[in-house]
Amino acid sequence: MIRIQSVTAAMLLLILTGCSTVAVKSVFVGYDQQLQSTRQLAWQGQFDAAAQSIELGPVDSRNHILQLLQQGRALFLAQDFEASLTRFQQAAQVLAQLDRQAQYRLSQGVNLAATTVTNDNLIPYELPDYERTMLHHYLAINYLALSRVEPALVEVRKARQAQLMAAQKRQDELRQAANEAAEQGVIPDVNAAFNGYPDMSGLIGNVKNGYQNAYTFYVSALLYELVDEPNAAYIDYKKALEIAPDNRYIQQRLLVLAKRLGMTQDLAMYQKLFTQFDSHSAQDGRVVILIEQDLVAAKQDMHLPIPIRSSDGYYGVFNVAVPVYNQAPRRAAPLSIYQGNTLVAHSAEITGITNLAAKQLQEDMPAMLVRQAIRVYTKEMVRKNVADSAGDWGNLLVNLYNTLSETADTRSWSLLPGNVQVMDLSLGSGEQSLELRQGASRLPLNIAVAPGQTRLLLVTSMAGKLYLSASN
Numbered sequence: 001m002i003r004i005q006s007v008t009a010a011m012l013l014l015i016l017t018g019c020s021t022v023a024v025k026s027v028f029v030g031y032d033q034q035l036q037s038t039r040q041l042a043w044q045g046q047f048d049a050a051a052q053s054i055e056l057g058p059v060d061s062r063n064h065i066l067q068l069l070q071q072g073r074a075l076f077l078a079q080d081f082e083a084s085l086t087r088f089q090q091a092a093q094v095l096a097q098l099d100r101q102a103q104y105r106l107s108q109g110v111n112l113a114a115t116t117v118t119n120d121n122l123i124p125y126e127l128p129d130y131e132r133t134m135l136h137h138y139l140a141i142n143y144l145a146l147s148r149v150e151p152a153l154v155e156v157r158k159a160r161q162a163q164l165m166a167a168q169k170r171q172d173e174l175r176q177a178a179n180e181a182a183e184q185g186v187i188p189d190v191n192a193a194f195n196g197y198p199d200m201s202g203l204i205g206n207v208k209n210g211y212q213n214a215y216t217f218y219v220s221a222l223l224y225e226l227v228d229e230p231n232a233a234y235i236d237y238k239k240a241l242e243i244a245p246d247n248r249y250i251q252q253r254l255l256v257l258a259k260r261l262g263m264t265q266d267l268a269m270y271q272k273l274f275t276q277f278d279s280h281s282a283q284d285g286r287v288v289i290l291i292e293q294d295l296v297a298a299k300q301d302m303h304l305p306i307p308i309r310s311s312d313g314y315y316g317v318f319n320v321a322v323p324v325y326n327q328a329p330r331r332a333a334p335l336s337i338y339q340g341n342t343l344v345a346h347s348a349e350i351t352g353i354t355n356l357a358a359k360q361l362q363e364d365m366p367a368m369l370v371r372q373a374i375r376v377y378t379k380e381m382v383r384k385n386v387a388d389s390a391g392d393w394g395n396l397l398v399n400l401y402n403t404l405s406e407t408a409d410t411r412s413w414s415l416l417p418g419n420v421q422v423m424d425l426s427l428g429s430g431e432q433s434l435e436l437r438q439g440a441s442r443l444p445l446n447i448a449v450a451p452g453q454t455r456l457l458l459v460t461s462m463a464g465k466l467y468l469s470a471s472n
Contacts, residue, residue, distance in 0.1 A: 166211035188373030210360025
C-alpha cells in the first residue's frame, strides 16, 4: 500500500512552505495557457519574437527539452538555421541522456511523494513518439537547409528507428502502469472512465497509429534520391504510401522508381492502381515544395469521473484531470501553383500532425488513467489522514489543495505544424517564375531549374499567409 504518512508530509510541506513561481505554474496552470502568447506570435508570423519569448530553464529542469524543441522550431521559422540546429542538437543530447538511463523511470521515484500529491506537470517531460520522430525530422531539415546532406541522412535513419520502436514501447507503458496500480492496491475502473472521454475520431481521421509519419518517410526517400540511392528511396516511399495511400505525389514517385529499378510486378500493380502524370523530357528538373500549415492543436484540460476501489475495501468515485484535444484542426485546403496564369498543380496533404497527436493521446489514455487513479486515491487517503489528525481546518486546507492541484498535463511541442502538404513537380530547365497561391495570399517563387536536378523548397502557411522558409 501507499506510504500515506510520507506523502502527507510532502503535501503539507508544499502547502505550508509554498512553491517556486515555476512550480506553482506547473501545478496549478495548464501548459497550454502558459504558451498562448508564444503561439500567438508564431500565428502572426512574428517568428523572431516567438523564439525570444521562450525562456530556457536549467538543464536539469523538467521542461528543458520541451523548451529546446519550442525554440528550435521558432528559430527554424525565423530562418536562423544554425541556431535552430543547435537547439535541436541540444534536445537530442538531452533525449539520449534520458534514454541511456536504464532506471530513468525509477529515478523519478526521488520525487514520487511530491508528484503523487500534485500532478504530472512536475514530472520531467517525456517526448511522445511522434515528437521524437519530428525532432530527428527537423534536425534533417536544418542540415539540408545548410547543404549538409550526409548528417541529414543520419537523422532520417534515426527517425525511422524511432517509429519502429514505438509500438512495443506503448505496450510496456501500459503494463508498467497496471503493475504500479497492483502494487499500490488501487483498482480503477478504467473502462467506465473512458466511456466519458470525448470522441476524438473527427480529429484522428484515418490515422492508424500515433507514431508513423508519412511526411518523415517522404523526406527520407527524397534525401536518398538526392544521394542516388534509389533502392532505399523506394522502400521509404512505400512506407509513406502505406500511411498516406491517396497522396498522388507519393504514387508518382513509386511509378518512376519502380520503372527505373526494374520492379516489373510492382510497376504493373501501380499502373493499374494509380493515374499516371504526363511523361516529361530528360531535360526537365524536379521541384519539390513542402508546405507546413498552421500550428498543431494545443491540449486542453478536462475532468473525468473514475470509480476506484482498493484492496482493503475502500470505494469511491473521483474526478481526475486528463488532457484532451477538442480543437478541430483548420481544414487543410490544397494550395495551387501557377506559372503565369496557367495552373500547374495542386498540393496534396501528406501528414496531419494534429491527427497524429490526437491518436497518440488516445493510445496513451488507458495507462494515463491508471496513473491518475493512483494519484487521486492517494490524495484522498492523505485528506482522511489529515482530517483525523488536524481536524476540520486541516481537512479544509487539503481538500482545497486537492481540488486546485488536479490539473491535467497539457504539455506538448505546440509549435509543430498542424498539417503538411506536398507538391512534386517536373519543370523545364532554366529560370522558372512560379506563384504559390492560398486563397488571397500569393508567394512568388523564382527558381533556377537544372536538367535532372532536384530543387527543394519549404514553405510555411500561417493564418492564411505564406512564407518561404528554406530552399536548396
